Each structure stands twice: as C-alpha cells, then as structure tokens.
Amino acid sequence: MAAGTTYEPIATTTLSGVSSYTFNSISGSYTDLILIGSINGVSSAADIWYRVGNGSVDTGSNYSWTWVSGFSSTTESSRASSNSKLYIDGWGTIGTGNSILRTSINNYSNTTTFKTLLVQRTDAAKEANAQVGLWRSTAAINTIQLGLDSGTFNSGTVLTLYGIAAA
Amino acid sequence: MANTFELIASSTVGSGGSANIDFTSIPSTYTDLVLKVSGRQGAENAFDITFNGATTSYVVRRLQGNGSSASFSDGSGTTTAIRVIGIASSGSTANTFGNSEIYIPNYAGSNNKSVSIDAVNEDNAAEAYMNLAAGIRSNTAAINQITITPRAGSLAEYSTAYLYGIKNS
Numbered sequence: 118m119a120a121g122t123t124y125e126p127i128a129t130t131t132l133s134g135v136s137s138y139t140f141n142s143i144s145g146s147y148t149d150l151i152l153i154g155s156i157n158g159v160s161s162a163a164d165i166w167y168r169v170g171n172g173s174v175d176t177g178s179n180y181s182w183t184w185v186s187g188f189s190s191t192t193e194s195s196r197a198s199s200n201s202k203l204y205i206d207g208w209g210t211i212g213t214g215n216s217i218l219r220t221s222i223n224n225y226s227n228t229t230t231f232k233t234l235l236v237q238r239t240d241a242a243k244e245a246n247a248q249v250g251l252w253r254s255t256a257a258i259n260t261i262q263l264g265l266d267s268g269t270f271n272s273g274t275v276l277t278l279y280g281i282a283a284a
Numbered sequence: 285m286a287n288t289f290e291l292i293a294s295s296t297v298g299s300g301g302s303a304n305i306d307f308t309s310i311p312s313t314y315t316d317l318v319l320k321v322s323g324r325q326g327a328e329n330a331f332d333i334t335f336n337g338a339t340t341s342y343v344v345r346r347l348q349g350n351g352s353s354a355s356f357s358d359g360s361g362t363t364t365a366i367r368v369i370g371i372a373s374s375g376s377t378a379n380t381f382g383n384s385e386i387y388i389p390n391y392a393g394s395n396n397k398s399v400s401i402d403a404v405n406e407d408n409a410a411e412a413y414m415n416l417a418a419g420i421r422s423n424t425a426a427i428n429q430i431t432i433t434p435r436a437g438s439l440a441e442y443s444t445a446y447l448y449g450i451k452n453s
Contacts, residue, residue, distance in 0.1 A: 124289035129452040153316065153452075155389035155398070187347035187356025215420065217389055217400040239400040239418030241359065245347040247416050275390065277315070277452040279288075 129277040137264030139174065140278050145226035145257055147280030152261065154218030157273035162210040164266040166202035167220075167234065171256035176201055184208075184248040202264075205236050207246025211265070214242030218263075226257040288451035290314075295445050301438030305445045307430045312392035314449030319386040319430060322444045324372040326437020329405060329413060332365035333386065334431045335397060339364040341422040346401075348415035365433070366419040370403020374437065377407035381443065392426040 125147075128140055143150070159165075168174040181198035186207030193208055205218075221235040234250040252258070263276065292314075295305045310317070323331065334342075342365055346357045361367060371382035382405035391397060401417040432445055 124450070126288055126452045153387075153389060155316075157395065185347070185354070187345065187354075190356060190358045192347060192354040192356045215396065215398040217387065217398055217418070219387060219400060237400060237402075237416060239345075239398075239416065241343050241345055241398060241418040241420035243345070243418075245345055245356070245416045245418050247347070273395065275315075275452075279450075279452075 123282050125280050127278045127280050129275065132270040132274040132276065133272040134269045136269050137262055138276060139260060139262040141260050143259040143261065143278070144280065145259065146282070147226070148224065148283040149281040150222040150225050151279040151281065152218070152220040153277045153279070154216070154263065155275045156211070156216040156218060156270065158213040158215060158271040159211055159265060160268040160271065162212050163268045164204055164206050165211040166204045166264055166266070167250065168202055168262040168264070169232065169252050169258045170260045171258065172260065174260050174262045175252065175254060179253040180250065181253070182248055182250040184246055186244060186246040188244040203234065203250040203252070205238055205246070205248055205250070207238065207248060208244055212240060212243045214240050216240040222258060228255055228257055230255060232258055290449050292447045292449045294447065297439045297441055297443040299441050301440055303438055305432040305439065307447050310428045310430065310447070312426055312428070315390065315452040316450040317388040317391045317427070318448040318450065319388070320446045321371070321384045321432060322381045324376065324381045324440040324443055325434035327374050328435040329371060329373045329382070329411065330367050330369045330435045331371050332367055332433045332435060334365045334433070335421055335427045336425060336429045337431065338421070338423065342366050342419065344417055344419045346415050346417040348413060351410070351412045366399060366421070368401055368403050368417070369413055369415055370405055371434070372405050372407060373411060376405065376411040377409050380405070380407040388427065394424045396424060397421045397427060
C-alpha cells in the first residue's frame with residue numbers, strides 16, 4: 118500500500134463572540150472527517166448542537182441521537198429523534214468552563230447511506246458525554262455547523278476540521 | 285497540504301519493567317498533542333499523568349463502566365495528577381494490556397490545560413473497565429514534559445507510549 122498523507126487540516130477558525138460557525142464547501146476527497154473543538158467556555162450555559170447538510174445546513178427534522186453522560190455524581194443515558202438540530206448536550210447544557218469536543222464523521226461523502234456522527238464532549242468542571250448522532254439523508258456532507266441556542270462562544274475557542282484519506 | 289499528525293516520541297518498556305515513561309523537551313510547534321498508551325503494571329488499574337513535573341492543580345471527572353454498573357466521579361479525587369483508569373493490572377488475565385488515548389488541545393497556549401481521555405481494559409474476566417474522562421490542570425504554562433507513572437509497581441515489559449503532535453495549519 119502506498120503511503121500517503123492521511124490526516125490533514127481542512128479548515129480552522131478561532132471564534133469570538135459568535136453563536137455559531139459553519140464549515141462550508143468541505144471537499145469530498147477524504148474518507149472520514151474529524152472535528153476538534155477546544156471550547157474556551159460560553160457566555161452563559163446553553164444548549165449546543167450540530168447541523169450538517171449538502172450545499173446548506175439541513176434545518177428539517179432529520180436528526181436523532183443517543184447519549185450516555187456523567188454529571189455531578191450521576192450517570193444517565195437517553196435519546197431523542199426527529200429533531201431539527203442534533204443536540205450534543207448530554208445530561209445538560211454546555212457550561213462556562215473549558216470543553217473539548219471530538220467528533221468523527223465516517224464515510225461522510227457517500228451518497229447511499231444516512232450519516233452517523235460520533236461525538237465526545239468533556240468538561241473537567243462539569244461532565245463527560247459520549248454520543249451518537251444520525252442525519253437521515255443520503256446526501257454527501259459538505260457543510261457542518263456548530264451552534265448555541267443562546268449566548269456566544271468565548272474568545273479563544275478554536276474549531277479545526279481534519280480530513281482522513283484512506284489512500 | 286502537509287500531513288500534520290506526526291510522531292514526536294515513543295517508548296517501549298524493556299525487560300525488567302520501568303518506573304515511568306517520561307517525554308521531555310516536547311516542542312511547542314504543534315497545535316494539539318495525542319498520547320496513546322498500551323500498558324500493564326502492578327496491582328492497580330490506573331496510572332498517573334503529570335505535566336512539566338508538577339504535582340498540583342489537577343482535576344478529573346470520569347464516566348466509567350465496569351461491566352456491571354456505570355458511575356461518574358465528581359472531580360473530588362486526587363489533585364496530584366491526571367489519573368487514567370485504563371491499564372491492565374497484575375490481576376488481569378495474562379498478556380492483556382489496557383489502552384488509552386489522551387487528547388491535549390492547545391497544549392502550548394497560555395490557557396489552563398484541558399484533556400479528554402478514552403481508556404479501556406478488557407481481559408475476558410472481571411478486570412474490565414471503559415471510561416471517558418475530562419481532565420484539567422489549572423496552570424497556564426506550556427506543556428513541555430509529560431510523565432506517565434504507574435499507580436502500583438512498574439510498567440510491565442512491552443508497555444508502550446506514543447506521543448503525537450497535530451498541526452491545524
């Protein structure tokens with residue numbers, strides 16, 4: 118097998134005072150995507166979510182998810198379906214402390230299957246959340262949006278989208 | 285565009301074991317660090333990670349399953365290190381090694397240092413764990429040293445640690 122470049126930054130951004138950010142025109146030339154968020158807190162506790170799409174983000178009720186989360190001294194798992202956003206809160210809202218967001222979207226550019234997002238979000242001041250999300254569309258993903266229902270991401274929040282190529 | 289997932293350093297424990305694995309002089313030229321550990325040690329299923337040789341100001345919150353129940357630690361544990369539960373112990377089935385990945389974004393910045401941890405141990409018996417953990421060291425110094433220390437005994441022969449750097453541009 119030929120050795121190639123297999124882990125490349127596609128785009129990176131540093132946020133300041135915005136409630137959402139969208140990666141547009143994502144190349145379909147990779148096999149998988151990884152989105153890393155170093156979230157420097159938010160202005161006030163809020164629900165955090167993804168939307169994805171092809172050409173534009175899908176605002177239809179095409180998202181579902183299942184999560185397992187730890188918060189305080191408790192654990193819980195639950196799910197939701199047919200929502201217009203893919204919430205990645207887990208047990209509660211994202212807080213004002215630092216969070217690390219790691220998301221894998223495998224086989225994101227195929228046009229035959231619905232798309233699955235594997236999400237982990239950890240906050241040493243609050244919680245740990247592992248989650249699977251589904252976008253019920255066979256379209257290739259070339260747009261990813263991360264947003265808050267209220268408030269803004271604090272200055273210094275960095276989002277980076279990486280592509281992994283199998284060959 | 286250049287490949288940005290690069291090996292910085294690695295260590296494989298030899299015959300007789302090792303008291304720790306110490307990565308020093310970590311360059312600040314990357315955006316994030318990824319540490320991957322495969323290990324086995326003495327009588328406990330945990331190892332400690334410290335930054336820059338410091339033993340203060342750490343907090344970990346850990347979501348864990350052990351095959352019979354799930355739990356979440358509230359961050360009231362040790363503050364002397366980031367404790368990772370995900371290494372085989374002397375009580376684990378022979379030849380089994382636990383695996384863990386520690387992701388450290390913005391390690392060279394002037395922020396407090398947060399980490400995200402995946403750690404597992406499976407041995408076809410009762411010494412099984414899997415967890416997702418959040419850790420932080422409340423200190424703004426850039427990380428230039430990472431030390432892995434077993435909680436009991438020595439790191440066993442064939443234990444490995446790989447440190448990678450990732451650039452976002």
